[in-house]
Amino acid sequence: MELLEMGYYPLSGEPVEAGSLAIPKAVELVQALQSQGLPYIRVVDCLRVEEYEFVVVDVEPEVPQYPVHEVQNVERIAIGFNPADTEHQLIWALREDFPLVPHLHFGREGTPRSLCLYQIAYADLKPTWTAAALLRQLQRWLTQTARGELHAPDQALEQAFYAPPERLVLPSIVFAPDAAITLEPLHVRFVSTVLGKTTLVASPVASAPEGQQAQFTSFVYTASPQVHGLIREQPRTIAELQAYLSDSDVGFTNALRGHLSDLKEAPGFNRSLQLLIIVRLPKLRTATEAIETVEVWAFASVGTLAELGTDLGIWAMHENLLANLYPVDFRCSGQRSKLELLSPVRALTRDLAAAYNGLLASTTRFVAVGAGSLGSQVVNNLVRAGQGNWVWLDEDQYLPHNAARHYLPSSLVGLGKAHAMVSMLKNTYEKTDLRAIAANVLHPASPQVLTAYNAAEVILDMSTSIAVARHLALDIESPARRLSLFLNPSGTDLVLLAEAQDRSLRLDQLEMEYYRALLRQPQLQQHLLTAGQPIRYSHACRDVSVQLPQDQAALHAAIGARAVRASVAEPGARIKIWRAQPDLTVVADEIEVSLHTEMTVNSWTVAVPHQVLREISEQRQARLPNETGGVLVGVFDTQHRRVYIVDHIPSPTDSQESPIAYIRGVGGVSEELARISECTGRQVVYVGEWHSHPDGYSTQPSEDDKNLFATLQRESQTGGLPAVMAIAGEHETTSWYVADIAAGGETVSRIVKA
Structure with missing residues (x-):
């Protein structure tokens, strides 16, 4: 093509009539201009350059009296269309002295400036592309460039070069x-x-x-x-x-x-x-x-x-x-x-990893116990979000069946789970702080493990072991707060037990609060029932694995990671249960927790929730002037010589209550004890009896009480467990007797709601 006009770059190509254009978007652009809906742009020429079709236009931007950049009142622009339509249209400013301004593509010396009209990829723009929108954006680009407004004050600065693919x-x-x-x-x-x-x-x-x-x-x-x-x-x-x-x-x-x-x-x-x-x-x-x-x-x-x-x-x-x-x-x-x-x-750095996750980085010192299906995926989620410095304790080997729902690949079968996890995650970002110790936490701790406990701020138990959780709560000396994450036997529910920051409510006590919630909340009655048959993966009697879909394990690991973050950020104790539903929703149950009072009675430690103490006192007050009573249910831990009171069964309807005596009935008690055992996975059992004394009488045992206790003790000894009796009196006092009533008891007074 001949020189279009003095001061403009020439374009060499075959001139064509507007009606002879073949590329659909070029045709659409000419039609948009011919409709006269864009009076500030007019067609100058059309030509074909190799496979491209160009439409040359004159554009009239809104140029201020004193422009920041020397944009003219009329700018000649060539718009090039690729027949494959795989990239943005070429937008060339043909004026030879068009200024160097932001948002230009590089062009070699002696070639037109190439305008960058859009910040988004053409594939994302293409579904809504119209010729009219392109032309309006072109006029807007020139106007804003003239005013010095094209590059927004909060927009990232222009890069020096085009980023190469390498x-x-x-x-x-x-x-x-x-x-x-x-x-x-x-x-x-x-x-x-x-x-x-x-x-x-x-x-x-x-x-x-x-x-x-x-x-x-x-x-x-x-x-x-x-x-x-x-x-x-x-x-x-x-x-x-x-x-x-x-x-x-x-x-x-x-x-x-x-x-x-x-x-x-x-x-x-x-x-x-x-x-x-x-x-x-x-x-x-x-x-x-x-x-x-x-x-x-x-x-x-x-x-x-x-x-x-x-x-x-x-x-x-x-x-x-x-x-x-x-x-x-x-x-x-x-x-x-x-x-x-x-x-x-x-x-990637810790800070960047956290930022990509929408979080602030955290260097909270964790000891993680358990690198199984849940634990591996929870810690993976937290590490990738820039959360925590980790010491991982686990003695298990990674075996073939684990790969069905574990973070690790099958290529690492045979390695220790904790060490393999650290090996996989240590290069997630620069300077990760991850260590593994192959250890059974129930065995005497090595100096290395003790050091980890003492340095920790949080001990996160994901072992799915009651023994481990109680050991961490009771036997380990560490300033760290304890948290426990586990799945119910069917894998439908995730449970979080989180101690208070000051450990005023410990993990073992939260376990009992969890059991009471299972007993009292109807939606949790089936929580601990097992669904599906275990699958044997080797010869030993314990070599079995549960049936649990990986997508469900991953779902609970995602919730668990967020739950850990939320719990660490809050000082209070909490219990929360997330229940995955068949319709793919998740229902969350926040469980109200009660502080516990602990007392030592005849070499046994008795732990009683304040809520149970209040309810016993309220039942006594409601039945005055008569005596009343009921059944105590809970958990015996013979290793730690502890008796945990979880709940109580109110006085059966066939009981005999009077101002001078109480004889507990039996109506419905056996059935309720069976329900309690089933709801709690046979963890909560019959512990003992409680009854009240009327106003004006102490909570010291009467002769009848001593005779009853002797009967309880004879029956309990057949199972190797102590008898337990509580006597509730006026002023919200309750006295507790364990194993030997003659040795005396301990009295709890005036429990304040907390």
Whole structure:
């Protein structure tokens, strides 16, 4: 095509009539202009350039009297359409002196400026694309550029170059705002190429894969601050990179010469290495503002260190020896030293991992007990969210059946679960704090385990073992708060038990609160029933595994990770149960918890919830002047010589109550005890009896009480357990007797609701 007009770039191509355009979007654009709905844009010409079709238009932007950028009242723009319609249309400003402004694509010298109209990918824009919208956006782009408003104050600064498909993952320190950075030698390894996009990973030589030598050494250079603006053509040689950094600043080349000279004099110098040049570009929004960000780019030398030094005039090769040149030949400025631009990617840090998860990073010190299906996935979720420093305790091996619902892959079968998990997660981000100890927590603790307990802020039990949970609550000396996460036998429900920050309500006591909730809340009656038959995976009698879908384990692990975060952030004790429903919803039950009173009676520790004490007192008060009573149910822990009172059965309807005596009936008691046992997985059993004394009488046992206790003791001894009796009196006092009534009891007075 002939020169369109003086001052405009020419376009060579075949002129075509508007009606002869073949690309649908080009046709649509011409039709939109012919409809006269866009009076500030008019068609100048149409032409075909190879497979592209161009529509040349004159656009009238709204230019202020004193424009920030020299945009004219009429700008001639060529709009190019690709027949494949796989990318944004080409938008070329044909005026030869169109200014260098933000949001321009790079164009070689002597070619039109290429306007960047959209920040989103064409694939995302395409479903709603219209020619009218494109034209309005073009006019808006020119108007806002003239006013200096196109680049919003809160918008990220323009990058220096187009990011190439080759990516280089760099340590996060490279991206730090500090002016001076010392970076140890890097090992750069090729990872993969996917659809033409290559990824390299740079890591310190000390942490490089065993047996692999460094391919590059690195040089970090922080350039002078620059105002952001036009995306430029990538430098392809050392000399071009120097020219880009600043025509008047020879600091880069001289710094590079000095770095190469230092390398040569250092022990172990390898002249065959290549150089990874990491350039840090401090960026300004305007010339009068402070540095806003540091942009990082990387350039890989095609040649070796020896070739670079020679091309920079500091060395010369003589009989295969590398000799220093004195003086330096400054005529050699790296014109022959070719570079490949790499797009740097910041290695993940704890803070970044947390930010990507919408969180603040946490360094809470955890000891995790149990690396099974739930534990492996819960900790994986938390580590990937930048949460916690972890010591993992587990003695189990990872076996084939575990892979059905575990974080670990089958390739790690045979390894210890805890060590395998740490191996998998330790490189999630830089400086993860993860350690594993192969230990059975019920065995005497090693010094290593004791140190972990003492340093912990939270001990997270995911062992699904009552014995382990009580051991952690009662036998371990540690300032750490205890939490427990476990699934019910059918895997439908997730349970969280979280101690108070001050441990005023311990894990073992929360276990009893959990049992009482199962007894009293109708929606939890079937909670501990087992669904499905266990599957045997080996020969030993205990080598069985439950049936549980992995998607359900993953669901509860996701909830569990969030529950741990929420619990650690709150000081109070809590019990919460999440129940997965058949319709794919999840119902959450928050369980109200009660403080416990503990007393030592005849070498046994009796733990009683305040709620139960209040209810006994209220029942006594309601039946006055008569005596009343009922059945105590709870848990015996013979290892710790503890009796936990979980709940009570009110006086049966066939009981005999009078001001001078109480004879408990039996109506419905056996059935209720059977229900209690079934609801709690046979954990909560008959413990003993309670009755009241009328006002004016103490809670000391009468002769009838002593005779009853003797009967209870004879029956209890057949099972090796002590008899338990409670006597409730006036002023909300209750006396407790265990094993030997003659030895006396302990009295609890005036329980305040808490």
